[in-house]
Amino acid sequence: MSIGAAAELLRESANTVALTGAGFSTASGIPDFRSEGSGLWKIHDPMEVASLSAFRTQPQRFFEWIHPLTVQIFAAQPNPAHQALAQLESLGILQLIITQNIDGLHQRAGSRNVIEVHGSLERLTCVTCQSVYPAGDFLPTYLEQHSMPRCPECGGILKPNVILFEEQLPFEAWQRAQDAARNCEVMIIAGSSLEVMPVASLPMQALDAGAKLILINQNAIYLDPRADVILNMDVAEALPQITSVLQLKSYVTMPTTSVM
Numbered sequence: 001m002s003i004g005a006a007a008e009l010l011r012e013s014a015n016t017v018a019l020t021g022a023g024f025s026t027a028s029g030i031p032d033f034r035s036e037g038s039g040l041w042k043i044h045d046p047m048e049v050a051s052l053s054a055f056r057t058q059p060q061r062f063f064e065w066i067h068p069l070t071v072q073i074f075a076a077q078p079n080p081a082h083q084a085l086a087q088l089e090s091l092g093i094l095q096l097i098i099t100q101n102i103d104g105l106h107q108r109a110g111s112r113n114v115i116e117v118h119g120s121l122e123r124l125t126c127v128t129c130q131s132v133y134p135a136g137d138f139l140p141t142y143l144e145q146h147s148m149p150r151c152p153e154c155g156g157i158l159k160p161n162v163i164l165f166e167e168q169l170p171f172e173a174w175q176r177a178q179d180a181a182r183n184c185e186v187m188i189i190a191g192s193s194l195e196v197m198p199v200a201s202l203p204m205q206a207l208d209a210g211a212k213l214i215l216i217n218q219n220a221i222y223l224d225p226r227a228d229v230i231l232n233m234d235v236a237e238a239l240p241q242i243t244s245v246l247q248l249k250s251y252v253t254m255p256t257t258s259v260m
Ligand SMILES: [Zn+2]
Pocket: 126, 127, 128, 129, 130, 131, 151, 152, 153, 154, 155, 156
């Protein structure tokens, strides 16, 4: 019934935005590096290795720490939840994805309108000369030899384009995300417990502007009382079900529109 209610809200909305977090990619085998459940937290406190100041003083430690996560991300495949959002976009039902994830799996599933508010592991920037490189050029050496990627131009250290602790969100991406939140009619929040600021403020901005919320999370979160539909399910189960309801409806109405 809630699946139907979610599908109905989406069908009526002219502007829908999805906000996705770490729970979206766990079905692809990628741990949430900020949560204690991931093995990464046991080795080091992420604040001690994944902050901007730590990167500047001890980049080698950062690259050692993020190595297992990098291996998992580049071996991962989009899961049915990623595919469902890509289908919703191609059906014209979903206008934009705002993601906290750095794994690039939305794009690999075929989604085109994606704002990566925490950046992406797909590119690297030289800390000395600011040149930007695709990660793929440096990945095999880093994954095999654990060596820090260096700028071919100046020899500076290449920093992945991910937002570290203590670092501001990319200005332009953050502005676009806020505009989208304030202008959407429906926001789907999927696989995010919304504990990380400032991204956690986006649903409140959407609500203040009159948007409706669909929450898809395994567990209850603090926004539940404000939601129009709550699905306490795995995103990889819920989103494909919603998508098939909507595909069925668009298929049923297709003959009418094609006559016109
Ligand atoms: Zn350089």
